[in-house]
Structures are given as C-alpha cells and as structure tokens.
Amino acid sequence: MSNVLARPGLPRFDYVRAGAAEEVVRLLQERGEAVRLFMGGTDLFVRMRDGVIRPQVVVDVKYLPGMREVVYDEQAGLTVGAAVTMNQIARHPAIVAHYPLLAEAANSVASYQLRNRATLGGNLCNASPAADTAPATLVLEGRIVLYGPNGEREVPVGEFFLGPGKTARQPDEFVVAVRYPVPPAGAAGRYLKLGRNKVGDLSIVGVAVFGFSDETAPSGYRFRIGLASVAPVPLRARAAEEVLANEPPGEATFALAAEKAMEEASPIDDVRASAAYRKAMVRALTLRGLRAVWEQLA
Template identity: 40%
Template sequence: MRYTSPRSADEALGLLAEHGAGAKVLAGGTDLLVALRHRTVEPAVVVDIKRVDDFDEPVRVTDDAIVVGPTATMGRLAELEEVRRRHVALVEAALTVGSVAIRNRASLVGNSCNASPGADTAPVLLALGATVTIAGPAGERTVGLDDFFLGPRRTACGPDELVTALHLPRPRPGSGSAFQRITRRRGVDLGTVSIAAVLGPDDDVALGMGAVGPRPLVARTRLGDHESTAAAVEHLVAAATPIDDVRAGSDYRRAMLRVLARRALDTAARRRDEEAA
C-alpha cells in the first residue's frame, strides 16, 4: 500500500484515474482504517485528501445552503452556530456518531461515501434533500443523495471520482426537524434503527430511515393526505425492509420505526411551532 497526499483536487483525481479501484480515498479514516485492519479492502494506493488546498472551505454558509467540504468533521460541523440553527436534527445525528475522538476525525462526506445502511447521519441528510457534487475526469456533476446511495457500501461515485461537496439547502421558513434512534446501550453504539423527520410549513414530511434496508431510505408525504398521523407514519415506513442481524430482529426494527417516526414527527412539530412563536 502506498500513501499519497495530493495538494490539489486535480492531483487527487489524477491519482484516482490512474489507480481506479485500487485507490481508496482517505478523509477521516474512521471507516477506512477499520476496513484495512480486517482486510476487507486492500488498496494499492491511499489518497489522503486532507492536504488538498483548493477545495472549497470545509464548511461554507450561504443564504441558500450550507456547503460541506469532504474533510469537514462531524465534530466541527456540530459546533457551528449556523448549522445548529438551521439543522438541529443533523447536529443531533452527528453527535451520535462514535465518540468525541471519532467525531474529531470522521468526515460527514466520507461517512456518506462509505454508504453504510446504518450510517446515522444519512437519514437526516436524505430528509433534508442534500445533494453532492461529484468531480471526475468528465468534470463535475450534482447528484441528489437519494440517487447517490445505491446499496450497501455502494454509491454513484465512481472509482475515478471524488465527492467534493455536500449541499444542505436552507430549510424553508416554518420547518422543524428531529433525529431519533435506538441503540443496544446508552453509550457509543451503532444505531439499531435511526430516523430523521423534517416537517415543512405545509405539513409536508420527509422521513429518513437508517438500518432498515440495504441503503438509507427516505420517504415523503403530506400529513394532510392521511386520515391520521399514524396512517401517515404507516405510509412513510412502508418502504423499509429491515432484516434480522446481530443487533436486532426485523420485527423489532419495524416496530421501532413506527415509534421513532412518531416521536421524531412530534419533536419536529414542536420545534416548528417554537420557532414560529
């Protein structure tokens, strides 16, 4: 394994183009180093992008969006005032990822590129309608996160491509969001089920769901189109296909989806009302 530390995005892309699937991008390393230890990946080249100096700044706040660069860590993101103001649920989710020490390394974009079905930040990013910018030999393209996640550990980012930014559109005025999850213990843990709800001003709902399918899922509806909130929740969670694994049984996951979805919706509604008040 060779280590490279390109200084520019072009140099990084050049390395990826040269080595293809033999190259692995290193941002925070919290997923990659575990994979290296277990030899589930054996790259010829590691491309450390933390010294690339022509990326956009790690986190850029504009009126319309928050643009998160590929090296911004969970810890940094959760500290930023504007992120905390606009995206409570994202902060809640980011603060469940590993420990303080892990969050000082783990990058939000890297975590998304790892495409774990249970990634705790994926549901909220999906529900917020995040998009990613993918740079490659043919230039840049923008992909909605829902189209980005293809399956377990598979994304729309090709081996010669690099996700250079993640865009979080500014929530419409009168929105509220919340994150909920179930774990096996109270301290640092992987989510058995994780849920994010984003409730818009017109009672439009986006529900992101983690660890209940081969990839993180999102479903959308309008509360008014259903007889009750419970019916809306049923509609939203219908797409989930949870499985049995060492962390939980599928029936428990399915039941928790409903409980957490309801709780997340209630909290999001409360936050929306509080903001309005």
C-alpha cells in the same frame, strides 16, 4: 514469538497526501482498485485491518482546498466540505442555527473521540445503510458534489446510494462537498437514533423527521421522513410523507404515517437486532419524531 494481537494490524501501503484535485483523478484513473481515498479513516482503516480490502495506495484528500470548510449563505444555502468532521458540524454556529437537524445527526455518531476524525463525506461515501447523517441529508434534500475528469457534478443524495457500500460515484470521481438548500421558513426537525447503547454504536434504527408549513399541501404542512438501518440503502418514507401532506396533523394522522413508514422499511436480521424489532422501532421512532416536530411547528 507467537502473534499476540487479535488482529493482524494494518497491511503495508503507500500514503499520498493529495495536493490537487486533478492529481486524485489521475491516480484513480491510473491505479484503479489499487487506490483508496482517505479522510478520517474510521471506516477505511477498520476494513484494511480486517483484511476486507488491501489497497496499495491510500490517497489523503482532506487537505485539498475547500474540503474542510463550511460555507453558509442566506440565499445559496449551506456547503459542507466532504472532510468536515462530525464534531465541527455539531458545533458550527450556522449549522446549529439553520440546520439543527444535521448538527443533531452528526452529534449522534459514535463517541466524541471518533467524531473528531469521522467526516460527513466519509459517512456518506461509505454508504452504510446505518450512516447516521444519511437520513438528515435525505430530508434536507442535500446534493453530493463530485469532482471528476470533467470537473464538478452534483447528485441528489436520494440518487447517490445504490446499495450497501455502493454509490453513484464513478471510479475516477471523488466527493468534495455536500450542498444543502435553504430550509423552508419555520421548519423543524429531529433525528432519533436507537442503538444498543448510548455512545459508540451503529444504529439499530435511525429516523429523521423534518416538517414545515406549506399552503400547497392539503393538510397545510409537509413532513419528510428519512430512515437508516432498515433497508439496503437509507431511504425516504414517501408513503408516510403522502399521508402527512393530505391528512390533518394530529395524533391519528401521525399514527397512520408511522404505520406507513414501518411498512416501507425492509430490514434484515443482524447482530444488532431482528428485522421484526427494527420494523416496530421504525413505527415507534417515527411517531415520536412527528410528535416532537409538531410541537415545534404548532
């Protein structure tokens, strides 16, 4: 009988439900490329189905202690276990109260059903330039917590992304959590995502804007801008941030900063949009984000 499926389905693989972090490290060391880590599987299984990767062993790390926990402390900030799902983030009372930008970004990922599976750690480890939680994590200055042979280490998220699908994770490490510092008092943020439709699509452009008053800045305010889908890695628009720290807040400064953010983007043409359109949308969404954040700050 002919194969009526458009795709060949998942290839055969061994499933291991990890019981201890050391076991994961040992498997990564012993089996190397044959091992793939698994949390929600919404990226992993698509790539396996499409034949892009063919792991022999899929190691499920989401049941390890702490992986599905959210811990908030007024002094220490927020720790989100790597396997916490997007829907959990979008609804967690402490995240909604103290990190609403992260909740907004998580809620922008795909559809409700997918957000029940998709995890924060998986989104960042997949290292897609379009990862919706990346711009928010960049502007909130999150740190990726990795576990390896020597225990835990932290990497600032800005140093974590090295290229499409490439991160600073060593082959024998895995991500256990993301830590976010306490945001400055009175801070405000927005994540604006442009997709081809309202639900279920990767971004054409994603812009996170985060602002707070700061007496050390000549303008009295600092803004951080994170961009997705417009460069090989999600990035901060530093030149735009510089303008906003130095020039008085208002329409003229916001327009100049949006222009700078556009110049900092280096997108490609792909199936979702042209590079030229993406650049124009960086300017438009940055301006819109700055106005929205300023409305909350002023």
